[in-house]
Amino acid sequence: MGRTMDEQNSPVRVRFAPSPTGHFHIGGARTALFNWLYARHCAGTFILRIEDTDRSRSSDEFLHALLDGLRWLGLDWDEGPDVGGPCGPYRQSERGAIYDGYRHRLLDAGHAYERDGAVWFRVSSEPVRILDAVHGPVLRREEKDFVIVRSDGSPSFHFANVVDDLSMGISHVIRGEDHLSNSSKHVELYRALGAEPPRFAHIPLILKTSGPGKMSKRETGSLVDEYRARHFLSGALRNYLCLLGWSPKDDREILPLADIIQCFDLAGINRSNARFDEKKLAHVNREYLRRLPREEFLAHALPVLREGMGPERIGDGAYAASVLAICQEKVRGLEELPDFCGHFFLAVPCWEEGLRAKVLEESALRLEEFLAAVEGDCPFTPAGLESLVVELARAGGHGTGDYVHPLRFACSGQSVGPGLYALLATLGRERVLLRLRRFLGREIQDLDP
Ligand code: GLU
Numbered sequence: 001m002g003r004t005m006d007e008q009n010s011p012v013r014v015r016f017a018p019s020p021t022g023h024f025h026i027g028g029a030r031t032a033l034f035n036w037l038y039a040r041h042c043a044g045t046f047i048l049r050i051e052d053t054d055r056s057r058s059s060d061e062f063l064h065a066l067l068d069g070l071r072w073l074g075l076d077w078d079e080g081p082d083v084g085g086p087c088g089p090y091r092q093s094e095r096g097a098i099y100d101g102y103r104h105r106l107l108d109a110g111h112a113y114e115r116d117g118a119v120w121f122r123v124s125s126e127p128v129r130i131l132d133a134v135h136g137p138v139l140r141r142e143e144k145d146f147v148i149v150r151s152d153g154s155p156s157f158h159f160a161n162v163v164d165d166l167s168m169g170i171s172h173v174i175r176g177e178d179h180l181s182n183s184s185k186h187v188e189l190y191r192a193l194g195a196e197p198p199r200f201a202h203i204p205l206i207l208k209t210s211g212p213g214k215m216s217k218r219e220t221g222s223l224v225d226e227y228r229a230r231h232f233l234s235g236a237l238r239n240y241l242c243l244l245g246w247s248p249k250d251d252r253e254i255l256p257l258a259d260i261i262q263c264f265d266l267a268g269i270n271r272s273n274a275r276f277d278e279k280k281l282a283h284v285n286r287e288y289l290r291r292l293p294r295e296e297f298l299a300h301a302l303p304v305l306r307e308g309m310g311p312e313r314i315g316d317g318a319y320a321a322s323v324l325a326i327c328q329e330k331v332r333g334l335e336e337l338p339d340f341c342g343h344f345f346l347a348v349p350c351w352e353e354g355l356r357a358k359v360l361e362e363s364a365l366r367l368e369e370f371l372a373a374v375e376g377d378c379p380f381t382p383a384g385l386e387s388l389v390v391e392l393a394r395a396g397g398h399g400t401g402d403y404v405h406p407l408r409f410a411c412s413g414q415s416v417g418p419g420l421y422a423l424l425a426t427l428g429r430e431r432v433l434l435r436l437r438r439f440l441g442r443e444i445q446d447l448d449p
Contacts, residue, residue, distance in 0.1 A: 012044025013171045016070075016077075017161065019051045020062040024069035024224045025217050026276065027176060027206050030241045034203055035174045036075045037242070037264040047168060048080030050091040053160055058093075069224045072234050074257075079168075087168040092160050099155040102163045102193065103148065111192035117151035121159070121189065128184040133172075133201035133266040140184035148189075158182060162189040165198060174201045174266070201266045204245045207275045215276050222276075231304050231334035232281075236288035240281045244274040254287050286332050297328050301337055308338025313345040320345075322426050326418040340417065344427065348438045349413025356409075356439070363406035364440065366398070370407060371436045380429045382421035389421075410439040
């Protein structure tokens with residue numbers, strides 16, 4: 001049953017082996033990703049194996065959420081539940097007969113014995129040397145025999161894990177550092193089964209954004225679904241997760257997936273813990289948004305805007321598309337869109353009264369001047385509007401900012417947003433006239449939309 005030399009030279013076979021006992025965690029996603037990247041880098045095989053021997057804690061709901069999360073991240077598996085493969089079944093709960101066979105082999109060879117209804121593995125007294133791709137050589141000795149089959153007949157985690165890795169021909173075990181201490185048990189089991197253990201790579205823990213301690217599943221921001229619900233781009237999250245414990249030789253942070261696959265190797269994994277940095281993730285996400293082709297940006301952004309503002313306000317999409325086009329460069333995340341540009345879809349913006357009074361007190365005259373010019377026949381393009389403001393400022397001995405800031409507030413109710421001239425041109429003359437007149441307190445029933 002041990003792998004032959006030929007099989008050891010066979011292509012890389014790696015697996016992600018989650019237990020569906022909770023929501024899909026960032027740490028799990030990172031482990032899946034590193035395995036997937038390594039498989040793709042080596043033109044090997046990525047296997048998904050479900051470690052659901054703990055029936056009371058595993059649920060189909062968690063399993064489906066997990067598969068869905070992996071798909072969203074673009075991590076497709078070559079073998080696993082629902083795609084099948086030569087080493088199935090890929091759910092431990094369906095592999096009882098396989099564990100029985102291995103249990104007999106260990107009992108027959110004297111590597112295991114029965115006591116109190118359970119089957120125990122007899123550890124050797126020799127220290128075990130693990131050559132870990134991240135940690136280097138690690139020497140550990142197992143002091144105590146351990147259970148491989150519980151008295152109710154169910155396999156223990158260590159036993160099922162090793163039997164599966166062996167019978168699925170896993171070449172590299174890439175998993176969280178919290179499993180490093182289990183590896184000596186696993187190596188002993190491999191040896192007892194007459195097989196060479198796989199190569200190990202125990203990847204660093206993920207620490208929470210601030211303070212000591214690892215990011216637990218209860219931490220806000222620790223679940224993949226949270227980012228999905230907040231409309232993060234899956235490619236951005238994937239790119240960011242790569243950086244948690246790995247970096248390319250050229251230290252680039254934002255890389256196309258093809259480049260990541262090309263550069264990814266186990267030697268590039270750091271030994272030190274990785275800190276989860278929400279700000280950096282937001283930055284990567286923003287860079288991804290900016291780089292999206294316009295059509296793709298619209299495909300992501302329009303539904304978010306519709307959901308946030310109500311589809312009836314957003315209309316057929318042509319105006320919304322022109323609004324979104326000028327927001328792509330500026331918005332920090334899709335989830336901000338309704339706040340960032342929702343005013344475009346209201347009759348007039350909501351002005352904060354205190355600020356409105358202040359802007360009126362300081363700038364009403366300049367807004368009146370601008371309004372009068374727009375009521376005339378100023379060309380309503382970004383360039384035309386800019387020349388107008390420059391001219392008004394020059395004539396009145398002001399800076400352009402003395403117009404830009406109050407105009408932005410009067411026309412959008414905000415102090416940040418797309419470039420002012422693009423904003424005005426996109427609103428269009430009628431909306432700008434209405435907003436300015438309302439802001440200046442004029443009665444203008446007839447222009448109400
Ligand atoms: N089911 C284990 C876990 O989720 C897998 C450990 C391994 O990858 O070997 O931690």
